[in-house]
Amino acid sequence: MADAKFLKFDTQTLHAGQQPDPATGARAVPIHMTSSYVFQDTDHAAALFNLERAGHIYSRISNPTVAVLEERLAILEGGVGAVCTASGQAALTLAILTLMDAGGHIVASSSIYGGSRNLLAYTLPRLGITTSFVHPRDLDGIRAAIRPDTRLVFGEVLGNPGLEVLDVPAVAAIAHAAGVPLMIDSTFTTPYLCRPLAHGADLVMHSCTKWLAGHGVAIGGVVIDGGTFDWEASGKFPTLTEPYAGYHGIDFAEEYGPAAFIMRARAEGLRDFGACMSPMNAFQILQGVETLSLRMKGHIHNARKIVGFLETELASDKGAVAWVSYPELVDHPDHALAARLLPHGCGSIISFGVKGPGGGRDAGRRFIEALSLFSHLANVGDAKSLVIHPASTTHAQLEAAALAASGVGEDMIRLSIGLEDADDLIDDLKQALRAAAKG
């Protein structure tokens, strides 16, 4: 008997979620720039509003172009469904507000994107949702931080910017033992490198702006439902397991089974909070997703060459490199875990320390200002190589202790390795390191 046949990853990056346009035969995904959709008749209108029939009503809630991206990303991650949002931050907010009300509590990795940390540490407490931060390697600490009111455990596969690798299967087991789902921000790894749902996570989110898009022209986010978490058995999620007066008394778990979370996220979250993705952005991000595999191979190839170069510099007495962090290095604390979770590569973010006269902060400034191919900006995952000094930018809101807890030193430089010729990138780094060392 033959095995089951499903389309492979590379094929899905190009085809998933789309049929050629039935109206025109267009092979590319059309950009449906429309706010709303004509109803066939009054019965059709009522059926759409009442979730009797599938279809589009208003582009804040769903849009055909955005839906292709949503379905494609859901399939690439192995999830039952997805909702695309205006940004990665909107995806995180939507997921949290779908899961919990005031009084809810989150246990989060302390090594996460600075914007996510701001949301969790400063903004959500205004709504009565609080977060305990735990170092991603401290599994006992994560277990101990879970309380009766905890509704979510949250982390990143690769910590930002410290590149700690989260032991997703172990953290998932801890969360599940407490009746709580695990959500992973998988922006740094993309489904090409890691599919967290296959490792036990229940929800996945991305900033699509980064590697999924790759071109740096569009902001967007997505939250993907693995359909794995048993909301009813947990008993902690009335938004998913009790009738919702705001939508015809629907009990989402009963009505939609494994798709309960993602249906509520759309029916309530997009409808009411409204942080939807525009069709144009969805189209632009789709262009990136179509080349995801090719680009990720290039990112990994270049990242490995740059790491090799930085290691050589580190070994040199006269070099300006103080340390290098990349999970494929044998001295990285998570090397073995990375080999298990990220067999195709550990992404294209490299952190390293720069040293020179005046200390790490001054040396870092000289280094960044001397670069010419690397662009100094607040983004990662572009096809072009990028650089930033986290302590003064993405993580600048953090106080000293939180900065240290996030693994951010004043000398830390974060590189996002692009798809240029690696030799050109190395030449640029070489001359900038010389500038840093000179003072």
Next chain:
Amino acid sequence: MTQPSFLVHGHPVYAHTGGRPFDPSRPVAVLLHGAGMDHTVWSLQTRYLAHHGRSVLAVDLPGHGRSGGAPLDSIAALADWVVALLDAAGVAKAALIGHSMGALVALDAAARRADRIESIVLMGAAERMPVHPDLLASAAAGDPSANDLVIGWGHGPRGHTGGSAAPGLALIPGGRRLMAGITPGVLGVDLAACNAYATGATAAEAVGCPALVVIGALDRMASAKAGRALASRLKMSQIVTIKQAGHMMMTETPDATVEALRGFLDLRRV
């Protein structure tokens, strides 16, 4: 909303009513899912039916989803169970809408209990639905590869590449998750019941009520040809062939499936 609860043969039965309270005095439609599945496969039909004049019971068959008891090991036993459900729900006569294994159940019930069945809708059905011995064995053993085979073969090209009618939902992963949730071994019991059902042809010839056969043109589990052959044995049958659908027409082509039901059951908004 709170769903009604019934006891059949001493076990609780879960039935989704499509967002309207169940009223046995109105025309009733009972929806019967296929092997290894549950009522959620009808998500895009139940609410429509319930708001268009039908009192709906989208059931979880015994041992499936939220219903108790053990899975029943023959199509005849499942058909008897459906009649017992009608008794428990206080329903004199109902339309049965079945998919795959559920269609065989509807067929068998209509053939033997004409007094209780008003009409039948058979989706993804054939008079014989043999199952490969290796699949039977792996399903009986609770091997997840059996689920994948059912989901892989159960979807046509549209299901595999996507283009879901429900924005943002992914059909293949959704099907895999649904089947991953069933109790190991239940699929094996279901498939064995389908495989052993040898009286589909005579049952079809015995059916006296109106019947609709819904065929997925790209169905690889119950071919279009087999669907037409089944329809030819039914005295009062109509055929609707859905061009883009595989076996899972309710999720692959939900609108076309609703349209087929609307025409046959004369559904009107109430």
